[in-house]
Amino acid sequence: MPPLFPEQASTMAGRVDALYFFLIGLAVFFSLLIAGLIVYFAVKFHRRDPNATGARIHGGMALEVTWTVVPLLITMVIFVWGSSVYFAIAHPPDDTLNIYVVGKQWMWKFQHLDGQREINELHVPVGRPVKIIATSEDVIHDFFVPAFRVKADVLPGRYVSVWFQPTKPGRYHLFCAEYCGTRHSGMIGEIVVMDPNEYEAWLTGGSGEGSLASAGGKLFADLACNTCHRPDAQGRGPVLDGLFGRQVALQDGSTLTADEAYIRESILTPSAKIVAGFQPIMPTFQGLVTEEQLLELIEYVKSLKSQTEQPTARPVPANGPAPGENTPVKK
């Protein structure tokens, strides 16, 4: 006997399935109603005399109103229910474990904040909300984990996030659900949900490359970003400390909230949004940094706490440069 129903392995699965079962009930009820009426009428009113005609009934207002209003009310119930589930899917809690993923033809490349990298396999702890921040190197992909009932298109040039809270240790299918070319059906992987202890053990047994933010800090220096973006407000570029999540006033008078997409754009197309009080002198880094390096830089900027929160002039990345790497001096 093949499985007829997918495993429920996230906090969202039960909520999605509840609405799904309600909809199945509704669909079965109305299908049987219509099919039953058709069969009943077809038998009861079957034409026996070849010259017979039907009764001259043209319609009935009461019936028309009923079968317009009742379906309308039912669909509005589904609408509200469906939207509330969607709200929960769209809004991650605050305390998520963040993991980056870059999709490319035809693989998933994961980057953990602590520095571990994985391909087509993602280890996460059970019971903790996880937020996947995803982008694509080439075409549109889609991050789909049926057991978690979550799915999001992974778009080139944008960051999309998708979150889930696994409830059961195990291995679950990860599918690319947006057609992406020749080996689309091979762009699959597994989410490995582990007990928290095992997960900690897995984390510490990692590659030892240093955290994502520290890799970003090194790159920040390698690319000489720090010559202009200085923590002391004396540089030619804006101070980045405490930037992430803050309101930024732009030269054209508008403001925006600094998020991953803004930082990405400011690295690749610096002239698109000029911060008030600065000159458009920054060169583009398009083609000089990969999607993965962009994520490191973003994570580094995120790690720069504002001066008031953290009195040190230059926050040192938590783990420092990886052993054996060159000192980040490039002038």
Place this chain on the structure above:
Amino acid sequence: MSSTVLTPPHHYLNDGIGVKSWLLTRDHKRIALLYLAGVTFFFFVGGAMATLIRLELVTPVGDLVSDETYNKLFTMHGVIMVFFFLIPAIPAVLGNFLVPIMIGAKDLAFPKLNLASWYIYMIGGLFTMYAIVAGGLDTGWTFYTPFSTVSSTSNVVPAALGIFITGFSSILTGLNFIVTIHRMRAPGMTWFRMPLFLWSTYATSLINVLGTPVIAITILLVAAERVFHFGFFDPRVGGDPVLFQHLFWFYSHPAVYIMVLPAMGVVSELVAAGCRKPVFGYAFVAFASLAIAVLGFLVWGHHLFVAGESVYSAMIFSILSFLVAIPSAVKVFNWTATMYKGSVSWETPMLYAYGFIGLFTIGGLTGLFLAAIGVDVHVTDTYFVIAHFHYIMVGGTIMGYLGGLHFWWPKISGRLYNEGLAKIAAGIVFIGFNLTFFPQFILGYLGMPRRYHAYPPEFQVLNVLSSAGASILAVGYLLPMVYLMWSLRYGRLASSNPWGAVGLEWMTTSPPPTENFTETPVVTWDAYEYPARVETHVA
């Protein structure tokens, strides 16, 4: 239902013989038959591709064809079935034949334009066939960017041109129908005396005229970005890949109604004649067609629920999608109510009508799953969607098309087909269809993504069921092809009104004369007024 039947000495089929008399005809009935040849050809090409797809999916590993070939198969299956079969089938074949006759006119408003539409359709088809023969197309029928513009190495441009060109045939046919229905109704044929097939054809034509230019421009932008590397959709040069999806679905969602509204019109005719009774709630069914045409333009965003759409725009598109379900539900209830106290026939056309109502109901109800955003996130881009739209397009449109083809076949050909075989074929189609597509709902909820050449082994049993169903369905589609062709030569002659139905088309000979009626009819009665009037034609 006269006992002795004679073929009229002069009718549109013998008014001029030879290839030239067909290829240069301006008679809407002959053009309908040219279209019939065209759509039948494309239906079997698209069907052959579907057969290979289902054969490949019998086993979880990709073993019958390569992944590249598989991707081309589902792409070309979609392109051919959507643009060269489903969209033109009912309007261009049955609509062309019936619109002038049903309103008591001699022809469409622009007969030469009508012939030009067929040539444009065939030229578009030629480009697309060239794209296949020259190596195929692997973008999916949806042409999603940036894959189609920067990544795919297949024949995007010829296929895009084919669709672009064919679009003009839809626009011109739509225009022709709108003008004809406005300007050429016989004396006494008021709007509310028109058969419901004309209301749905009219609504379809509005979508064709208003929507098709959008897909034409969109597909041109894809070709332009591919050739000249403009940054419309490619984010690396400042484009937005999701913009394409908005433009594409702005046409392609209404296109679903281009495919299904004409079938709904056919079913209204089949149910009225099959019950010898007016359609219950005529005005509600008529306005439901228009409501679907208008609301259908406002729901495209429900294809983008997981494509980075904001929560609030998703909610707006969700509620609008629920609203467009209401007029469809109203139609289903009205058709069912029409059967009450009818003189209900079990003949082949009515069997297809039963099939349509049942399958369309399931297709429509599963649409609610997709409009409910929280559930859509899980089922979109899976086999659930495949099953849903095949219930609408194959269970709906093709059932309507086949039902209509059987119903009007005696009028079109002047011959009767073998009723026993036709009933068996209708049963085979119904069983084969459900066995093919019902398992796909379950597969989709299990999480099997669409467009997968290989899949995890736990999905195999349901895929085998689906493929078994497809082989039954194929037989169901080949049978009518055989016995309808056979009837052309050996079928019994049809009387002018073999079903005892009302409607102007049943008041002229089978087949009708070139000018449709020997004298212009004067209409003094509402649609579907039974018992049928005395036949007024002069043979």
